[in-house]
Amino acid sequence: MKYIPRLPKENVNVSQTSPLKELFFLLAAILGILLLIYIVLGILVNVLIARAPAKIEKVLEVSLSKPFLIKEQTPTEQKVQQLLDSLVKFMPAEEQRKYTVHIIPKQEANALALPGGHIIIFSGLLKEVKSENELAMILAHELGHFVHKDHLRQLGRNLILILLLSIILGPDNSIVEAFQPMIMTAEYKFSRNQETRADEFALELLYKKYGHVGGAFDFFQKMEKKRNLPKFLRYFSTHPFPQERIKILEEIAQKKGYPIKKVIPLHLEISKAVMNRQK
């Protein structure tokens, strides 16, 4: 036998499919599965949250609201707390329970609802607020989240999804990292509907307390002036855009015949105490 040196004509060890095509199909399949899981989880969480015993909220309160539990309320917080308490009186009887205000020094104009009836207000928000009605609207909005159990819903979905992903893929998988932003984006979208519902609730509560809805739109109008983000970023925003919000709220106010009257200016003490705290 004679040895004739030659190279193989074709390479059997390398697949001839395009990697871009593979990427497309794999991503489509996996995102589809994730979406399905997400929808199923959403339904599951909604069912579970509606039946969740108070004990669950207690457990979540200890683990999530802990940093705010020990602190004594500052004069500012007491002032806001008084306003909150007066609002709670106008809530449906079965929703009336202890809600606590906490102010944290942060530039951002934002407020959060945490398990256990804790309302966290960023000091940046208090700086913007010029009237009692305006602040009441913000507080009532957060109360709306509690009434709709949004604070639990949000946590429930996030917790289950992250748990599920890390079980399937392992804790330090680069894919988890890659998918996390996408999941969070979907989560934001989901929360915008909740925000609108909370707005509706807040408007009604404001009307019950003051007999009119003056000052309800003030805060959003300020936000609208401040915001000049490009349009494509809107998808990533947690809250509905102020302009859309004002429009929705005005429509509701018109439909229900809520009048708009003069607002009560906010007592100076609050603003002063906020400044002190920031120092």
Next chain:
Amino acid sequence: MDALISLISIFVLMLLGYSVGSFVEKVHYASVKKRENQFLDLPAITFRKLPQDKEVIDAQLVMGSVVISLDYFKRFLAGLRHIVGGRIKSYETLLDRARREAILRMKEEARKLGADVILNVRFETAGIKKVKRKQKVGCFEVLAYGTAIKFAK
């Protein structure tokens, strides 16, 4: 905002991995094919026995080793494959290039020794993984080795 930034960075890394990765691959394949033709007269075979009719005057171990790393795009594709299973096609070209390059390096060494043939050629493949917190750097080593034989003229 954070979500957007990480989405963009993933996209940029993927694009970079894909464009640079495929360019480098193309250049490397061209070079491999060219050198394979140049070394065609130096056979590297898996026979273990020496030919009976020729007198061996020199025999020496020759090795060629290549270490290759994954790019972001290939790793992402493989990561998706880890979920659904199946062939990890994105690694195939990488390993194919490494094996052929290893043989070429082995042949280069043998040529320097003036060998006529390389017998009993074997391959070893090893994964070298450096795990630093969450950042994984995946790479492989492919080692080709054999016995370079020189016959009396």
